[in-house]
Each structure stands twice: as C-alpha cells, then as structure tokens.
Amino acid sequence: MKTAKDIIDFVGRDRACAAVGRAWNTVRMAVIHNQLPAQWYDVLEHLAGRPLPREPFTFIRRKDE
Numbered sequence: 001m002k003t004a005k006d007i008i009d010f011v012g013r014d015r016a017c018a019a020v021g022r023a024w025n026t027v028r029m030a031v032i033h034n035q036l037p038a039q040w041y042d043v044l045e046h047l048a049g050r051p052l053p054r055e056p057f058t059f060i061r062r063k064d065e
Helices: 004-011 012-022 022-032 038-048
Strands: none
Touching: 004 012, 004 022, 004 038, 012 022, 012 038
16 A cells, blocks of 8 residues: 555545545545545554555655655
8 A cells, every 4th residue: 555545445435534534525635635634644544454654644744855
C-alpha cells in the first residue's frame, strides 16, 4: 500500500468513513488528492491491522526532507 487509494481500498470505503466520522465525499476527495489527514492515521492503521506508509498523510514534514 503506497497511496491513499490503496489504503482506503484495503480497509474498505464504508469502514473507513465510519471510523473517521466523515462522509464518503470527504474521504473521496482526500483519496483523489492522495492526502489523507494525519488525524486519520491511527484509526486507519488500526483498521488495516498493519503499519501504513506515512507519505499519503498530511504530517508536517521537516524542512530538510
């Protein structure tokens, strides 16, 4: 899993929406832009049952990265 779409497809659209408390349109827009909110990371990682890549999430990155 490398993209936001990969993550949402893996955990399931309906499960992801329910877990993050957002409508499908909100989740879909995040997938389209490949930028999932960082606040969703723990919830989606728990649903996936495995470590997720951090790149598709909007974590603040160090300037030297």
